[in-house]
Amino acid sequence: MIRRNADLHVHTTHSDGFCSPAEVVVAAAGVGLAALAITDHDTISALAVARPEADRLGVELISGVELTCEYDGREIHVLGYFFRDDDPDLLDAMSRLRIGRASRFQAMAERLTELGMVVDLAAVRRCFPRAVLGRRHLAEYLARTKQVAGVREAFDRFLADGRPACAAKLMLDAREAIGLIRNAGGVASWAHPPYNLRLESLRTLAEAGLQAIETAGPGIQNRVGRRFRDWAETLDLVPTAGSDFHAPDRPGRWVGAITTSDADLDRLRGRRPSNPASA
Helix, strand or coil, X not given: CCCEEEEEEEXXXXXXXXXXXXXXXXXXXXXXXXXXXXXXXXXXXXXXXXXXXHHHHCCEEEXXXXXXXXXXXXXXXXXXXXXXXCCHHHHHHHHHHHHHHHHHHHHXXXXXXXXXXXCCHXXXXXXXXXXXXXXXXXXXXXXXXXXXXXXXXXXXXXXXXXXXXXXXXXXXXXXXXXXXXXXXXXXXXXXXXXXXXXXXXXXXXXXXXXXEEEEECCCCCHHHHHHHHHHHHHHCCEEEECCCECCCCCCCXXXXXXXXXXXXXXXXXXXXXXXXXXC
């Protein structure tokens, strides 16, 4: 089989995905992908687990991560690729984000209890034994225990931004995240940029070291993606794409559903800093 293209946005059970690292590699091989980037939220622990299976199946496993960031007063996510897995500064930043995520989960559970909901944390963990727990899991727990009619109601009443059980999220400054990725020898891309992104905002992060932007994904409409690709050309950024895979039951978001071409992957690879310490 001649393998082609790369899915550069895939999640596993090491963050908020449903499938294990080995399972997503098997899925990538099954659809004929040449390369796969596991981009779990704020952790790279899946990479070591996935590498033996990727080597066995002949799929290039690209070091990847999706960092939770703040930029211009809003949450954004920055994807990192090709960085050194053992870079201490990048690892420390991810550790801080994960500690913040755990504290946030605990705070939201406590707020739900104060609002009259019954939240048994041990039961939540039993429901989702392979997951890194977040507010989505709290919403699903409330729905499973019939305290709300469904996940949407749990968010609308309690857990969405601005609702009474939502707690603030720890985020990195986007410029800091880009610098960490670049100093670790990697390349930074803006994940699922908002439809109302302004060119000047993109230019500012490009000047801070951003080397790519996601122009195709499940949340990016075709006309918006075309605009992002035009801007990428204007600013000499590499267009990237990926499925944003989390679970096999989400239509149009299975591994390999949306991919980056071999040519653009080579361009992305070529943007790695020659001297990371000075990036």
